[in-house]
Amino acid sequence: MKLQYTLVPALAGRAFAGPVQSRAVSAAPVIAQMFQWSWDSVAQECTTFLGPAGYSYVQVSPAQEHPQGDEWSAEYQVVSYNITSKHGNRAQYANMISTCHKAGVKVIADTLFNHMSGPYSGTAVGGSKFAAYSYPAVPFSNSNFHHCNNGHNDQIVNYSNATEVRFCELDTLSDLATESDYVRGKLAAYGNDLISLGIDGLRLDAAKHMPPADISNILSRLKKSLYITQEVASIQSDAVKPTDYAGIGSVQGFDYIGWFKDAFTDDSKGIWILQNLDKQGWVSSAKANVFVTNHDTERNGAAVTYRSPSNIYRNALVLSLAHSYGTPTVLSSYTFSQNTDGAPNGGKGDCTNNSGWLCQHRQMAGMVGFRNRVGTAALTKWVAPSSQRIAFARGALGFVIINNSDTQWNSTFATGMPKGTYCDISQVSSTSGVDSACTGVMQLVVDGSGNLKVTVPPRFSFAFHTGVKCTSSRCPTS
Template sequence: MRHRRMSSPSKALAAVLAAVLGLALLAAVGSSTPAASAAPSGSKKVIANLFEWNWNSVANECRTFLGPRGYGYVQVSPPQEHVRGQQWWVAYQPVSYRIESRKGSRAQFQSMVSACHGAGVKVIVDAVINHMSGQDSGGTGWAGSSYGKYDYPGIYQYQDFHHCGRNGNDDIVNYNDRYEVQNCELANLADLATGSDYVRGKLAGYLNDLLSLGVDGFRLDASKHMPAADIAAIKARLSRPVYIVQEVIYGAGEPIGPGEYTGNGDVHEFRYGKDLGRVFRREKLAYLTNFGEAWGYLPSGSANVFVDNHDTQRDGGDVLTYRDNGIYALANAFMLAWPYGSPTVMSSYDFSSRDQGPPADASGRTTDTTCYSGWRCEHRWRVIANMVAFHNAVEGTPVVNWYDNGSNHIAFGRGGSGYLTINDEDGAVTGRNYRSNLPAGRYCDVIHGDYSAGTCSGPVITVDSAGWFRADVPAHDAVALHLGAKVG
């Protein structure tokens, strides 16, 4: 969650590009401290962030798409009781720790976790533990709990919050002041005293309740606003080790940096999506030859990366989103092929204003997801979904045979397991030979075709005994081959 007030109700793409890679893709389709869990466990590590999906829809998606297509994790939005309202951010204003929200009931949540596990997909919960609500006058939460700004009956009272006494309203103003960032209020949200043993106990109780329902990990919202030591102390009370990723937004020159949180688990590398978007929009893809740690980012094993997330897609600037269609698909293809960090794929709904919430019925309940009707479902786009299998096939292999033309045509292999070439030039690359380390054989080009049981619905490319193959790559397009999509 970004720095915003939440208390008020409050290169151009040709049509062919959008058709080939964008819109057309849619139709294809504790007593001791647990060890820090850096990078998701298992052979399938790609996370699908089904932002604001209800529990029944997440369960169905795990069974019918995420599991079969090789996604390892699903990240779901905050499940606790929240303030009332239609905006997306109401889910980030807790009023109690009851698992009852506009996305569904406790029983539906547990059924969702079971369904996802049955499909081989683990569940990460977006957990809001830095603060409670930002409503000055209080009110009644989604499930009927009464609350005030610093009064949550049976949970917290005035003394359980930070009252920094600055800026006239306790809000954070100066991000160059560590004390203020971690002891004042983020956009008027009641800031929990996470250094308090009592508060830590309540927060650990909430997280342990989710673990009892089978949850496999947590995205810790607003982690920058809590000292890393406080998060470590809460983590030490968890009933079992879990995957943890922390939201710590990098700010140039600020005293609080993402690197100080890596001892607790992974950390979101926000610079990744911004820089990748800038390169794809107006710089040269050739610059990506050393993308990652050499750019000053976190160590790869501690970084969670994304092209966009629910915050950055609302921020504008260079960040690519679903509105960018084909170029967005290409950027995700690069992310899923490149060996830096643990990737999260965003899945959005259409919005025309910054605060707009997900599709809902008259009572405010989030409606079941219908892909491409109000919901964008980027994780289903052919390029993105097929590159998840590419990512799984090349896991642990190095970059080999890098090529670039000094501008916007790049290519590289991943060991002897996969090969990707992207042509983001305005003209086609024709009849070019590419050197891969792939074994000889016939491979499905998973950018343009779906692979199943030895067959391909799109182009098939032949790799010779020396690892060479010939391909034509249209403007603003790509070709991807991997061992898991060998034909015949």
């Protein structure tokens, strides 16, 4: 959803050895948000890439029926809870979940409990009729919605008023009375229908606009415990606080987005401010679902994105996946001219050149392998000789160097890693990781004292871990 929130003030791959069998979720999971990919495309990508690369979850676009239209935002407006959308039908959705499970990837459904569509009428993608406050396919009628009577056509105008944020309309979208037992029952029935198809988690869009007690009640009616991540597009100083929702499940970190943008784009702050993200009074690391950008902030100027200059976006993704704070999501999206643009090629995912798809999830394959290798190891040996240069270890399992400055960085790093020659995996974008001789990637030599002497190019990163270590002249993965 397009959401309004306060910007953060300054300082405020493993190898592919064939089909992957079902596996346990990593102790340090990574989520791929396959924004606007069709169900058939997601199923194929789970098999050919997401599973082999080690992604634990794939987050897919909303599945419920929505108004017709090519704009990406159309599917964030609900007409009914029938599993049919421009991305595919119910059978295709079920097949996607089953296929991803076979590849070892769990599936998170992007869901909308807060609202229905805007104040217009028509016929939805599945044939259901609808009008303002009238959704006969559910059914919902006028009495099932909030009418906050604030003198502004029921629209939120004061984001400093938590009651208005939760009981008035967001962007003219019909705001459901989630305190109503009837509405709660309908939403829970939708959640249980997704569960019947095998879904593993829910992203709760616009959770900020619902009282936590309402969300808790709806989730208590589900037949299975799921991974829950909630979009609370606020920072901790706002009237509606992210920590208000941490008792329910994970919370998406919008403080984090602003800090990353400040750090990577403003030398007076710098990336050295990103060391102690777990000590800022935000949601605890165990409950934080973090990302450098998502589909909203990619469009509203609040984040580092694929349009950012000087390799900033890639370096920010490297840091996000290497850092110990939170559960990271990697947005996989597409180029756009207008903020409303829907996906290219009718949503059929395509990672070949010039397809329009950016496929960031593939670009970060090496770092997903890094995160899976280091697991929950502590972040140690942090060094930051200047605001835009940092290096750190994850226990004795991995080491990362990020040079976000315009000049090369010559230094000797005390890595704490075992002696050996390692392959830099920060640029790896293949499920096969690196070949048996580190061809095409930097070889990093750590001496018997755990020291690495290296020159880091401007606007560049190095990352290596004990899973990709050379022996003699060869570098087998393990």
